[in-house]
Amino acid sequence: MAQLIDRRQNAKNKSTVNRQRFIRRYKKQIKKAIADQIGKRSVTDIEKGENISIPSKDIGEPTFGHTSGGKKERIYPGNKEFTKGDRIKRPPPGGGQGGGGKASDQGEGEDDFMFEISKDEYLDILFDDLELPNLQKNQLKKMTKTKTVRAGFTTNGVPANINIVRSLRAALSRRIALSADSRRERSELKEELERLEADGSATPEEITKLKIRIEELDERIQRVPFIDTFDLRFNNFTQRPDPTSQAVMFCIMDVSGSMDQATKDMAKRFFILLYLFLSKSYKDVEVVFIRHHTQAKEVDEQEFFYSQETGGTIVSSALKLTKEIIAERYPSNEWNIYAAQASDGDNWNDDSPLCYKLLDRDILPLIRYFAYVEITQRDHQSLWEQYLKIAETHENFALQHIKSQSDIYPVFREFFRKQAA
Numbered sequence: 001m002a003q004l005i006d007r008r009q010n011a012k013n014k015s016t017v018n019r020q021r022f023i024r025r026y027k028k029q030i031k032k033a034i035a036d037q038i039g040k041r042s043v044t045d046i047e048k049g050e051n052i053s054i055p056s057k058d059i060g061e062p063t064f065g066h067t068s069g070g071k072k073e074r075i076y077p078g079n080k081e082f083t084k085g086d087r088i089k090r091p092p093p094g095g096g097q098g099g100g101g102k103a104s105d106q107g108e109g110e111d112d113f114m115f116e117i118s119k120d121e122y123l124d125i126l127f128d129d130l131e132l133p134n135l136q137k138n139q140l141k142k143m144t145k146t147k148t149v150r151a152g153f154t155t156n157g158v159p160a161n162i163n164i165v166r167s168l169r170a171a172l173s174r175r176i177a178l179s180a181d182s183r184r185e186r187s188e189l190k191e192e193l194e195r196l197e198a199d200g201s202a203t204p205e206e207i208t209k210l211k212i213r214i215e216e217l218d219e220r221i222q223r224v225p226f227i228d229t230f231d232l233r234f235n236n237f238t239q240r241p242d243p244t245s246q247a248v249m250f251c252i253m254d255v256s257g258s259m260d261q262a263t264k265d266m267a268k269r270f271f272i273l274l275y276l277f278l279s280k281s282y283k284d285v286e287v288v289f290i291r292h293h294t295q296a297k298e299v300d301e302q303e304f305f306y307s308q309e310t311g312g313t314i315v316s317s318a319l320k321l322t323k324e325i326i327a328e329r330y331p332s333n334e335w336n337i338y339a340a341q342a343s344d345g346d347n348w349n350d351d352s353p354l355c356y357k358l359l360d361r362d363i364l365p366l367i368r369y370f371a372y373v374e375i376t377q378r379d380h381q382s383l384w385e386q387y388l389k390i391a392e393t394h395e396n397f398a399l400q401h402i403k404s405q406s407d408i409y410p411v412f413r414e415f416f417r418k419q420a421a
Contacts (some may be wrong), residue, residue, distance in 0.1 A: 132247065132282070132338060132416065133369045133396075149240045157234025166233035174231055179221045186217040247336040248286040249278055250322050253304065254343035256293040256313035263375050266405060267342040268305055270373060273412050274340055275301075288325060292318035298325065315347045315383060319358040326366055337367040340415075345374045345381045352382040356390060364394050371415045372399040 073084065082088065153166055193210045196202035251271050255264065278285045289304035290296055293311030296318040322339060330337055347355070364370060372387055374380065380401075390397050400411040 132336070148237050151236045151238040153233045154236040155230075155233065157236070161234045161237075163233045163235050167227065167231050170233055171227040171231035174228065175224050175226070178224050182217045182220050186214055186221070189214050189217070246284070246286075246334060247282065247338065248288060248330050249274070250288045250290060250325075250337070250339040251275070251304065252290045252292065252318045252322065252339060252341040254293070254313065254315065254318075254341075254346075255291050255307070255310055256346065257310050258313060258346035259310075259344050263344050266375050266402060266408060267373075269405070269408050270342055270375075270402070270412060271340070272305070273408070277412075277416065288322075290318050290321055292321075296321040313347050314351050315343065316351050316354045316358060319355055319363060323358065323362050326363075332366040338369050338371075339363070339367055340371045340373070342373050342375060343383065344376045345383050346376075347381065347383040349382050352386045355383065356386040359387075359390055359397070360394075364390070364397060368396060370397045372397070373402055373411060373415075374399065375402045377403050 153163060189210055193207065193214070196207065196210070251274065253267050253271060259267070275287065278287060287301075289299050289301060291299055291304060291307065291309070292315070293309070294314045294317065295311070298321065299307065318341070326332070326337060359370070374384055384399070387397075387399050391399055398415060400414060402408060402411055
């Protein structure tokens with residue numbers, strides 16, 4: 001009886017190819033569904049998969065059907081109302097029966113197509129066509145360098161790279177392995193020879209025969225080379241790319257008393273989107289988290305998103321801390337520096353001009369891109385006015401306004417949409 005074994009790489013997921021083809025074909029509809037549902041997600045489950053629905057009319061395909069065709073006239077039995085030639089009126093909407101999967105004012109309908117996407121597929125579609133602005137400028141200025149690093153040991157190499165300790169260790173292991181049986185037999189024969197000589201029961205011929213065998217085993221052990229070419233070990237080196245283009249993102253969030261819980265939640269959603277985008281799209285991008293009220297403090301990821309600390313509002317404290325960290329750890333000639341700030345715009349009137357000076361003179365000349373999002377439903381205040389002046393004179397500064405959760409994802413895409421070549 002023949003046995004068929006499925007050795008395809010995706011044996012457990014045989015529909016993977018069809019699934020990817022479906023995502024590519026209806027990417028526009030899936031992306032629209034994700035954009036509609038992103039505002040309904042909470043902060044804790046924004047990086048999970050999603051069940052999305054696609055209208056059935058968007059996935060409908062033309063089909064060929066078989067029909068009787070032609071022009072026919074029929075009179076069905078049991079008819080008491082109509083005769084041949086009468087015109088039958090169209091039934092009113094909703095008068096038909098059956099055929100519908102959901103209520104509709106047209107009398108029939110059909111359920112939307114439900115489609116489940118994984119976390120990776122969700123993030124790929126969510127961050128499609130997004131990038132860090134101006135990142136290529138630094139990459140084009142410098143070539144990618146390589147650095148020689150140790151990469152273990154190899155059996156081939158030049159004499160200058162020979163590793164003596166590893167080679168002697170390999171030689172000792174080989175000698176023990178090749179002479180183990182001979183050493184074991186020699187040890188047993190010596191013990192037997194000593195016993196026979198002590199008893200005096202063995203003949204001289206038997207004693208001579210044992211001694212000859214012991215000498216043969218000694219010669220066999222001695223013939224094992226002390227070191228062989230198979231034992232040589234050399235230090236191995238490889239060239240590892242050492243990228244000269246490095247990136248760091250400063251996430252600056254206002255946690256003052258004027259930021260109510262709903263506003264903070266929207267700010268956190270914005271920064272979670274940003275953090276997921278960086279983690280998914282780029283490798284080794286450093287992220288610096290800064291929270292501020294009257295004082296600014298650099299914190300870790302956990303404290304940035306979940307700390308309950310609050311207070312008054314002095315926005316310049318966060319900008320001063322950003323300036324100090326850049327000067328201390330991130331030289332602008334070696335790093336692509338980015339910053340994203342979220343606030344409700346409430347600030348001391350005397351502090352807003354200071355924010356303008358810090359950005360205009362000290363920060364914007366050093367960084368690639370600064371994104372400011374103001375989350376509020378009231379009129380803009382002095383901070384927005386100062387930032388608006390900066391946006392008019394600096395191309396690497398952008399600001400947007402968020403009023404509700406539905407604005408978060410469109411604003412995020414506006415900040416980081418892919419630039420035209």
